[in-house]
Amino acid sequence: MRLSDLYPPKPPKPHEPLKPAQSARAGATGHAPARARRVFLLSATAAAAAVAAGLAPRLVRPARAADSRHGSAPEHFEVAYSDAEWRKRLTPGQYEILRREGTERPYSSPLNDEHRAGTFACAGCAQPLFSSRTKFDSHTGWPSFWTPLDKAVGTHRDTTFGMVRTEVHCSRCGGHLGHVFDDGPKPTGLRYCMNGLAMTFHPQAA
16 A cells, blocks of 8 residues: 555645646646547547548558458469569559559549540559449549449458448459449449549540
């Protein structure tokens, strides 16, 4: 047993104001940290909600091997290069998205406004991913489709930021493309929300 347990300090009387030293200690160790914690938690919650809704760019997570999906069984892709080789083959923006799972700013890609007939392909390996016939305006600022081409993409469970989402990647090279949500139009009801920098567009021949 401590001495302080036998002789605890007496609390100040109701009418007795705190001494300057006591007031300073209370401000340094009491309300200020609590307010800071509340502000931090509110900011973090708002940021996570914006990311989940697809309304804000995601933070770029640390580099990871494209064939290792967040602790799940490794995937083996037909097209595979070292990290150094991917850096040589891609622009800095493409690399951040395809190989580091970043997200471009909304309304920054010309492909969001691409309405010609044609095919959207992976910028990393040129595999065809989406037909222009399935593209629609989701009003989110990112190219969106209600279905991919057959066997063109793969998915995995994404639990970053304390949320559960479905990540979408190219089935040929593993490059990150975006996420798929269940708020799309008929007939699938899905919204494949893709990064324009992760794709290239090939117009249909006249």
